[in-house]
Amino acid sequence: MSNVATNSVNVLGPTGSEKFMRRIMPLIALAVVLAVIPVFGPSRTVYSLLNAMGVNIVFAMSYNMLLGRAGLLSFGHAVYFGLGGYAAVHAMGAIEAASYGDGGFWASYPVFFLPVVGFAGGALAGAVIGWPSCRRAGTPFAMISLGVAELIAAAGFMFGSIFGGEEGVSGDRMNGPELFGLSLGPIEEVYWFIAFWTFIGVLGTYAFTRTPLGKMSEATRDNPERVEFVGYDPQKVRYLVFIFSGGFAGLAGGMAAVNYEIFTPEALSLAPSGMVLLMAYIGGIRYFAGPILGAILLTYMQSMMSDYSEAWLLYLGLLFIVIVMFAPGGLAGIFVGLFSGLRGEDAGENFRRWAVQVAGIVLMMIGIITLVEVSVHWSNNYGEVFHPFGVQLPHDGVLTWAVIFIPFVAGVGILRMAHKNKEGQA
Amino acid sequence: MSIPALSINDLHKSFGPAHIIRGVTLDIEPGERHAIIGPNGAGKSTLFNLISGGYHPSKGSIKLRGEEIGGMKPFKINRKGLSRSFQVSNIFSNMTVRENVRCGVLYSMGYGYGFLRNVGNLHDVQRKTAEILESVDLLDKANLPAALLPYADQRTLEIAITIAGGADVIMLDEPTAGMSHSETERAVALIKQATEGKTLLIVEHDMGVVFNLADRISVLVYGEIIATGKPTEIRGNEKVREAYLGDEADAIEGDAA
């Protein structure tokens, strides 16, 4: 019996090479990408964007430990990001004071490792707030997180000695012992710091999914009742996951503290909490890499799209609603679907169908974007006119409304047809 | 006399004005296979939930090997070595079969809420999981998502999760409900083999299964046990016949024949 069982262990689970391809390769790929980026000599803008993305990636990953992996919808995750960040920024101050003062522990603490302080801060906050919050999942959890976030955000503005009032607490990252020859002054050096911790953050959140606790968190998400009957307390599972999630959010906060050298009470408020929810969900909460995609896309949109259109928030809202309604798997889900569709037997058929769908979507988007842009330009009342590619589209022009309606109707029609065809085949 | 594996004494449960369990007293010896039968609405599921920690008793005591467990949280009871299955398949449908069983194994092997070990490297857990899968004949389906299993296999998986933790008191809630005749036969064989040497408490509608499996049978009617005894004693019991009217009474007799 035991002999059989020992043999069958090998049959079970993925083989060594499968494991390597599925688990180790993506991490190596991530490391390579992170390491190769500077070769292209990015500008300061690109660097600062990359750094912001790194912070948001870790933040979104920590959020997905809750939403994706444990099924806990939080509206106040920025609390842990912010508290971790504040811990790190205060530690940065301590390093500065200690290195100009009488030394001590902080004098020998490298700024490079401040995210560890952030992790501790976030985890501690999670440990304190988590216990009452994690009693149940679902709506009560979401509501408690909302209430707690409101309270903490208000406290952020009230307690100036901790949160620095409106202008926040700032520090200088160029103090204390240097590590890896990085002074962390120029933004290129900060990039290495961010890249390192982004990798650690991704690795850490991934490793967590492989632990007994990580596995049980997924089990608790799917079936909390059953979990109780295999010896686990779902409340405790949630609580522990919550602490870790707070810790990784704090890690991201620590990264932000070094990157921006300042933390302000807004960091605790509902707005960044909403943003991280959007990142994770748009990226795809059921896929490990989903939040990474979401964080990259939304960071880019936030910092760059406002240059193109002041209605970027509207587009963001639309994107989110479309994802919720039609692609609950998020961007990652769409990619996975495309990829597996192209490898299947009827790849050609799939390809044709997608081409039609993409055409429909693009047409619809042309209509919607034109409508939004024309309205925005008109509603500003500065007499500005939307003029893409040199074409003037005033709000009262016939051409404008043609550009809005014809593609939109055509797009809707194509999508409907594609949908019907698919159903007809099925 | 040894301490009973499970000892229930004057157990009551009310939901508001509805008095569902009205003074159940029952002792189950270690190693005994005990079946609870009774018409629909007799309170069998409620009794199961009371024992396994799903409900809080209104009155009375439940002792597991002499230790009071009435009103304890389910996970605490489970850790003391009492495990149950569900009438409706209650599995982790987003996971593979192997992962399902592993969820049942982890706590009992001492890994608890651990977050420093990779589950892939826990060879004892792997081995135990494989053993369980082997014993319920699901090894070849180990890497299938549980949601994609055929119904009978899902029921089997339900049992596999229940026994995975190595509990020595096993409670099965209608394990063969909805199965075909041949599937039922296989399930009974499997239950017999998997609960070898353990205490088994089973609720079942299929009288064939009951009389085949059980050492003793209790009949629960309107929240009260009206008879307890060996299968032969139950068959001959007048009160049981009265409680079971029509077809079901025939079923008892038919099996008796």
Add this chain to the structure above:
Amino acid sequence: MKRITSAALAAAMSMIAVSGASAETLKIAFIDPLSGPFGPSGQAGLNEWIYAADQMNAKGGINGNQVEVTGYDNKINPKESLVQLQKALDSGVRYIAQGNGSSVASALIDAIEKHNKRNPGEEVMFLNYAAVDPSFTNDRCTFYHFRFDADADMKMEAVTNWVKGQPDIKKVYIIGQDYSFGKAVAAAAVKGLTEKRPDIEIVGNELHPLGKVKDFTPYVQKIISSGADAMITGNWGADMVLLIKAAVDSGFEGPILTYYGGSKGAATAMGEAAVGQVKAIVENNTNLPMSDEQAAYVDGYEAKYTEDNYYYHRIHNAMHMLAMAAEKANSIDPTDVAFAMEGLEYESPNGVVTMRADNHQILQPMFMSTFSDDVTRGVEHLTLGWKSGPNDRIEAEDTRTETTCKMQRPKK
């Protein structure tokens, strides 16, 4: 360069451009909210900067260099501001203009200070046109930061100087938002009143959470029952509008002395009921007597931006002082300009304004403006507007406050 640089072009350029000032344009990056809830006030600031630049360019620019103002949307978020700052730096900007939110200003001051230290030869100058935290020109003063607005303490200095001339005011109630700014305003008010009018009784000093109160009536009734005959508040945004509406609705009759009564959208929200009661301490209002030239400037602006009113007179001042300093230094390098800016005096339409050399804080005459229905220039398409009488002028010197700044200057 007449408009906002084509956004697409700017973004494309920012990705490839190598930093370094270009020879023929003086680029100013305007980093303020252009979308979201604070978008309107940021947009109004941007419009005034662009208008000021256009006017300057029409006169031949600064030292013959054309001025170009580009908007960068920071969503009033300090961290996002730093990303936008990097974008600006990449497109060769050496001058930053910002005003909305002391949190953003604080982040920018810090980041610019560090940038200037870490990148010698690429220094950047910060033209602060509205962030009023006093610390920026006190403990936290830096050489490259210049403030063209009176700080919170100076405004209170002006307010209390005005109160000094109002013997009718005997009991004052102070109410504000519960965060650093609200607390600073309250402290300055108490200090100023006790020094200048020891006879005034401060009957209440209250803070409420920032942006959370929906109905101010309970606060107002507390104020009324305290017998106050004047109210001082630093509130802005909805907190100010709701407070004022509740006050006039409940029949509070004394003056309501504000910092931000004139801010965008407030007039519409307050409505006619607030006429005569609401006052705001500002450096300008459009119903002051003005020269033809200045009138043409104001009218030109309001004709171009029909949704806006001429409000940030300090932007006009800042642009002119920038030009004067650049001429004096004969350079548009921020370091040279900054040295030239110190102690600079400019004959503005409302009188002489001076950039203090010791802390880079402007000194300018202030006016206590009253919300009125008897005005020649209304705001927000209403017949209501702001005006001030002869007694409402507070001279520049009377707004001066002591500074704790120890300015660190670079070597010339």
Add this chain to the structure above:
Amino acid sequence: METIVFSLLNGVIYGLLLFMLSSGLTLIFSMMGVLNFAHASFYMLGAYFAYTISEASSFWLALVFAPILVGLVGALVEKYGLRTVHVNGHVAELLFTFGLAYLIDEVVKIVWGRNAVDYRVPELLDFPLFELFGAQYPAYRIFTLFVALAMLAGLWFILNRTRWGLIIQAALSHPHMVGHLGHDVPRIFMTVFGVGCALAGLAGVIGGNYLVTDPAMAVQMGPIVFVVVVVGGLGSLMGAFLAAMLLGLLQTFAVAIDARFADIFGWLGLSETTELGSITIASLAPMIPFLMLVLILMIRPRGLLGDREL
């Protein structure tokens, strides 16, 4: 004395406004399980519709038609949006409404501009009704009191005296039952969602002019609506009413208290000069709802009068 009278009056009026705003959400949440994040956005739409209508005609027409319009918008949202995501569970629905709130905000900014609009109290009601301890009491506030009471009465009548109301009542406490009784569940859901939104819209019509009508008003009111619904309890309009009153009164009374933490916890050695000690109870008033939200969920998850836990 005057503090108590004022606080009572203000508390009741504020509480009634909160109830108007939240009653619709209680209906929606109890029946459909959808904690509508965009509920306050419908309140905002109500105010803006009322502004537009009263510009074109009169406030009184707006009072009738603005809520109806909002209700129609709500019904459309339910039919073409919410129903699609319903299969993905409550979290997906919650997220949908979360995105919807973003969207409505932006659309309102485009259509009506980003500043406050001049939506004002109708002239007929724009006078001080009476004077109390030196402070005037605007007639419009008393008017809101009557509108709220009328709405309460109307709601009570519909729920207890009409067939529709009885179905809804049954569905409030046993949402799964309604389908079994052969009623057209999708249509009931659409109607309830529409009516719920219309009630929020009515609150917008009434509240938009005595507070401020600007694009931030939804965000301002959003979280507090949840507090009322959660504290009141699932399936209980009475609970929502009590919770709204409680919140209104607690907040207004707290404002009237000048005590500082140092005065209360002085015996613990808390001094008035410390940051914590100098906080006044009054300054915490607007935080009370959130404190209540967290405490209720921790201690009594079914709310004040709820018939089941969330």
